[in-house]
Each structure stands twice: as C-alpha cells, then as structure tokens.
Amino acid sequence: MASTPELGAPAPDFTLPGIVLSGTEVEQRDFTLSEHRGKPxxxxxxxxxxxxxxxxxxxxxxxxxxxxxxxxAEIWGISPQDLASHEKFAQRHGLHQPLLADPEKTVIRQYGVALKGLGLKRSVFLVDAEGVLRWKHVATFGLTFQPVATLTEQIAALA
Known part of the structure; x- marks a missing residue:
C-alpha cells in the first residue's frame, strides 16, 4: 500500500465526480481540489x-x-461508491456536504488509504487554503471517526 502524503507537502490534486444536495435537489458536478484554493x-x-x-x-x-x-472551510466526503449510491445516501439522511465518487479508487490510492480487498481506511486530511496538507488522521480499524470539534480546531490553528 502506498504511504499517505507528507504533512507540509502539496496535497495530491484530483478531480472526481460528486453530488451536492441543495434542499431536495441534487446537483452532479466535478470537484477539483486545486480549483478550491483560498479556503481550507x-x-x-x-x-x-x-x-x-x-x-x-x-x-x-x-x-x-x-x-x-x-x-x-469545506468538507468533502470521498468513498468508492458511485454517484447513484451517493445521491440515495444524501437524500436519505439529508446530507448537504459534497459526496465524491471514487469507484476506481484512484484518489483513495493517491492518498495511501486503500485496503486490499476491504476498500479503504477511514481517514481525514486537512488541506490549507494554499493546497498544502496540514493535518491528517488515518484510522487503523475505522470504527470511530474524528469529531467536528477536532477538525475545526485543526482548521482554526491554520489562521
């Protein structure tokens, strides 16, 4: 398995298709990391x-x-499911953050979080406004996740 990108290095750029739920409408579009410079x-x-x-x-x-x-800041969810799955998931639970589809696991491998035969390790990466990786957490077992307070503290520390 590839290692995760190093802190202080440019975050690997990517473009993935995704969905965003706005009210009851679902918008499908591509999300490119480098096009969102200026905000974490x-x-x-x-x-x-x-x-x-x-x-x-x-x-x-x-x-x-x-x-x-x-x-x-923005938060993007990334998983190997397709857009149809993301759309159902977002609508079922009223999720308004972008959900990006990586069925080929290209970005998942690029960030070093792929697990052979099992999908991926639950992981969070914080990319600053200049596109530099500033913080990361890669779970060993993935039965827990990083709380909002931890993530917002890390974002606030960038200022």
Whole structure:
C-alpha cells in the first residue's frame, strides 16, 4: 500500500465526480481540489454509504456543517461508491456536504488509504487554503471517526 502524503507537502490534486444536495435537489458536478484554493478543505475518506459508522460520521459532519462554513472551510466526503449510491445516501439522511465518487479508487490510492480487498481506511486530511496538507488522521480499524470539534480546531490553528 502506498504511504499517505507528507504533512507540509502539496496535497495530491484530483478531480472526481460528486453530488451536492441543495434542499431536495441534487446537483452532479466535478470537484477539483486545486480549483478550491483560498479556503481550507477537509477530505473525509469513508468506506461506504449507509453503513453504520459512515452514516454516523457523515451525519455528524452534516449536522455541524455551519461550524466548517463559519470558519471558511469545506468538507468533502470521498468513498468508492458511485454517484447513484451517493445521491440515495444524501437524500436519505439529508446530507448537504459534497459526496465524491471514487469507484476506481484512484484518489483513495493517491492518498495511501486503500485496503486490499476491504476498500479503504477511514481517514481525514486537512488541506490549507494554499493546497498544502496540514493535518491528517488515518484510522487503523475505522470504527470511530474524528469529531467536528477536532477538525475545526485543526482548521482554526491554520489562521
């Protein structure tokens, strides 16, 4: 397995298709990391839509989305499911953060969080406004996730 990118290095750039739920409407579009310079981005890699821990994680981030937007940050969920799965997941749980699809696991491998035969390690990467990787957490077992308070503290520390 590839290692994760080093802190202080440019975050690996990528473009992935994703969905965003706005009200009851779903917008599909591509998300390119380098096109979002100027604000911090939290990349939350999660194993699967509608699984117990992933649902709890994405709902927790969604329920406190204003804490991210209030400090000028965005949070993107990334998993290997396709856009149709993401759309159902977002609508079922009212998730308004972008959910990006990486079915080929290209970005998952690029960030060194792929698990052979198992998908991926639950991981979070914080990319600063200049596109530099500033913080990361890669779970060994993935049964827990980083809380909003931890993530917003790390974002606030960038200022």
């Amino acid at each position: 981005i939290v990349l939350a890699f999660y194993p699967g839509d509608d699984t117990p821990v992933c649902t709890k994680q994405m709902c927790a981030y969604n329920n406190e989305l204003e804490k991210f937007t209030g400090i000028g």
